[in-house]
Amino acid sequence: MHRHAFSLDLARPLSTAHGPIREREGVLLGVEREGEVVGVGEATPLPDWTESLAACRTALDAVTGVENVDEILRSLGTESDATDPLNDAPAAITDPLADAPAARHAVELAVLDARGRHRGPPLADLLAASPASAVPVNATVGDADAEATVEAAIEAVDAGFDCLKMKVGVGALERDVARLRAVRDAVGPDIALRADANGAWDRETATEAIDALAPLDLAYLEQPLPASDLSGHTALRGRGVDIALDETLTVASTDAVFEAAAADILVLKPMALGGPARALSAARAAERAGVAPVVTTTVDAAPARTAAVHVAAAIPDVRPCGLATGDALAADLIDDPVPVDDGSVAVPTVPGIAGDAFDHVFDRLLEQ
Template sequence: MARITHAHAFMVDLVPKVERTDAIQSFKSQETIFVELTDADGARGIGYSYTIGDGGPSVLALLKHTLLPRLMGQDADGIEAIWRDLLFCSHATAVGPIMALAQAAIDTALWDMRGIKTGLPLHLLAGGAKAAVPMYTTEGGWLHIAPEALVEDALAACAQGFRGSKVKIGKPTVAGDAARLGAVREALGDDYEIMTDANQSMTAAEAIRRVPMLEALNIGWFEEPLPADDIAGHARLQATSRVPVAVGESLYSPGQFADYIAQDACGIVQADVARVGGITPWLKIAHMAEAHNMAICPHFLMELHVSLVCAVPNAPWLEFIPQLDDVAAPMARDGGMALAPTRAGLGIDWDHDKLASLTTEGSAFEIKGA
């Protein structure tokens, strides 16, 4: 038994290299919260979570004042016990994004430490279903991008081996969305997958109006059409549509996914490892989906999710949005296939000098056990 003796936390602000807009917001920056843990044997693990521009200091405050002090002295191998203990020690802040993001930074660090101590990469440690996964790209599909540029990006992605693109929707009219999607379908043909994402921007009526158009264009999925708390609306929409409804990036617990699945309110789940509280709950959600013969196609964080989608059998896609290239070695790829890291632990090769130089002033702190 090796107990946790030390934690080092800090935040790095990573600004996107391209403009990222959807129907409700712009991606200003990735406030990336890091936690590095050390146990009594000297083993270390580094984990992280993120926001898209706001809330990072709140996550750090919860870690500093509540979660990391409680972590000191706990058995690093008891990942499930730690996850539940941290959830209930501050249950007044759960279920929700700040708590989930803070837990995720700790949980991913513990899984990294376990992998390093056992010598196993995460995709094998968590299941080992496959060694590679197809990617679709979102980087060329943001809402401000004109149809001709959408086509140009999709053609370039296809030439690189990508098998699909995500196109943001939520223009003021159905015709506006149809023009963008139709241009890509006409240029790429029927074998290229096109996903859509409305980012919770629509009423149920507006979403239902778009279903015939999405069906006619053979769209792969209709992502986050309605506000995430409108389970009943999603259920009505799913019942009317042959295009699967995809939800999950704005859900924060396995229980919330269970509610969607129980009410037939989605066809694809998109759990985000940071937003659900880490690898421990992500795997539960993935296997819950598997038990219901559903796919899990996670949101964002490709450098971490690549290992998780390769760990489970029901994860057919990885979303390509590069964001860590300034602070880590690029994710391994073979054309349009993402390769599961073979490095022990999370498999992310961090540039620690870059992390140190980009650490937000005043964000770093340490917690030491007795």
């Protein structure tokens, strides 16, 4: 099995609870047959979302050390159910991945890619009978003063985006409300606006925020409260703005969210959930529970980002997804297979994730 580490600089720092992230480090996996890559997977851990990079590497050490691992994974790619491709994998492979979602994502994706390349269809066609040919995406507008926020919003609309996700919760609530009002005035009523607080508020502040933002026709407010506060999110629903949960899925199961009636929307990250098939399973469970799924990335490299596009395409009438993240990287492993055009992303039509587009990356990483 090919396995190579990579590190990609971000175009701008990514703020997290543990401080800014300036690069994304990960591992690229390649399932082999007679020395040729037949399936590619990516593990790019993100603090607060997945296991650490060290834990990811440890899990992959265990998997890649399994005897005849390439033959096993190729067999899974040929014979397993695409909706649960690791179900029949031996415990020597699945046990190390149990608490390592990013590592599991890499292995599951490699199996799915091998399956698509062996049988011919794109990943989206393996996951759904009639996937979409393109996926709508939102633009993300970061925290800034009102003037700069409006400027960024107008730039995104001019580029073809009709859905904007605004970062809030960094400064005072009054500042965020003023920023959102200014954007609504600037872009008009036909552009969907979302706000993402990343769990920054307490219950009182979140309630004030919803009451102030409801007149702006906000599409939804994402993660207003800390991840573990399920009952708090339940109490916020029905006040005029839909509630989306994102970080909560790192500490609570989807079933727990549904049982608590804590969300109108679930934001699903395949890397954090343990693979594309797992993310799609969560999306289908959400739809059965009357909760709308949205797919986003964890600022991944091209293989995982492309796979996330296939997952979103497998969800009927999916809402705009957070997949326009390629420009968050200063440079990627290859030219973007899923570029954004006029607010949407075309789904690749070649076998697997993106045909053999990623195979040459291994040669380049070997030369470094």
